[in-house]
Amino acid sequence: MPRYFFDTYDGERFFPDEEGQELEDTEAAKREAERALSDMARDGLPDGDQRSFIVSVRAEAGQVVLRAALSLVVEYPSRAQD
Template sequence: MPIYFIDTNNDDTFVEDDQGQDLPDAEAAREAALAALPDMARDKLPDGDHRTFCASVRDQTGVVIYEASLTLVGTWKAGGSAP
């Protein structure tokens, strides 16, 4: 089974996957990267009104084959109040 590496970045911290995961194919690696994004957001929020969470997949040769990001943008509207 191929090994895929899923690197993450939450605007503050880049984490390079140095162990990898045995996954059946690139689609399974894509799904794992996408699944990581909401978990990253839950762990970091609330922490400001603008954040981007990124995950990328590298194959066994180190080539990035997939990238995904999740962006949070919050803005106060008329009548709202800042904390």
């Protein structure tokens, strides 16, 4: 089974994945990246009004095979009328 590495960025810090995970294929790696984004957002809600979370998935040879991102933005539509 191929090994995939999940490097993450939480809007402030970059965390390279040194261990990786053996997964069936790129589609399984995509599902894992989506799960990681969900966890990152739940664990690291922004103190400010926005934050972006990114997971870059590398194959064993080092090439990035996919990148997934999630942006959280807080807006105050009623304040625009104040």
